[in-house]
Amino acid sequence: MKVAIYPGSFDPVTSGHLNIIRRAAKIFDRLIVCVMVNAGKKPMFTQEERVELIRRVTEDIPNVEVDCSDELLAEYAKRKGSCVIVKGLRAGSDFENEFQMAMINRKINPELDTMFLTAEHQYMYMSSSTVKELGHYGVELSDFLPEEIIPDFQERIK
Numbered sequence: 001m002k003v004a005i006y007p008g009s010f011d012p013v014t015s016g017h018l019n020i021i022r023r024a025a026k027i028f029d030r031l032i033v034c035v036m037v038n039a040g041k042k043p044m045f046t047q048e049e050r051v052e053l054i055r056r057v058t059e060d061i062p063n064v065e066v067d068c069s070d071e072l073l074a075e076y077a078k079r080k081g082s083c084v085i086v087k088g089l090r091a092g093s094d095f096e097n098e099f100q101m102a103m104i105n106r107k108i109n110p111e112l113d114t115m116f117l118t119a120e121h122q123y124m125y126m127s128s129s130t131v132k133e134l135g136h137y138g139v140e141l142s143d144f145l146p147e148e149i150i151p152d153f154q155e156r157i158k
């Protein structure tokens with residue numbers, strides 16, 4: 001059974017993330033979406049809230065599981081019996097950082113590979129932080145966020 005991990009902050013999960021989740025779920029037998037702690041970012045939603053939002057938008061995908069962790073990703077993957085990390089690659093700016101992380105993860109766990117899925121063109125320039133910024137200005141968000149979580153997002157942005 002091929003198990004892959006899709007890690008991120010998902011603060012909150014966007015349509016770009018969901019696109020990667022759907023595509024990766026078709027490739028692997030089981031996909032674990034894992035909300036990781038990022039000490040450098042002050043989140044809008046707690047880790048538990050982010051897990052709940054992802055569960056809500058992935059309910060219809062049977063082989064997707066949602067979890068959270070504050071472990072080192074390479075160790076988390078080993079514990080879950082996974083040897084593949086899935087990442088979404090947007091514009092070139094993601095590459096440098098992702099490449100470095102993939103190398104570090106392989107150094108810590110040599111069994112671990114990182115696979116990149118290129119972002120769908122309409123999500124290429126979208127990040128959770130852009131969505132939050134647009135939200136502050138009252139921009140209509142249905143192109144950016146899954147419908148089911150827009151009310152939660154709007155409530156929080158107030």
Ligand code: ADP
Nearest residue numbers: 007008009010016017087088119123126127128
């Ligand atoms: P963000 O940069 O939006 O805060 P995360 O840290 O939660 O995103 O990212 C988790 C993963 O999802 C990363 O691999 C990131 O490159 C990818 N990702 C984020 N936004 C998109 C998008 N719009 N399309 C494809 N992949 C994305």
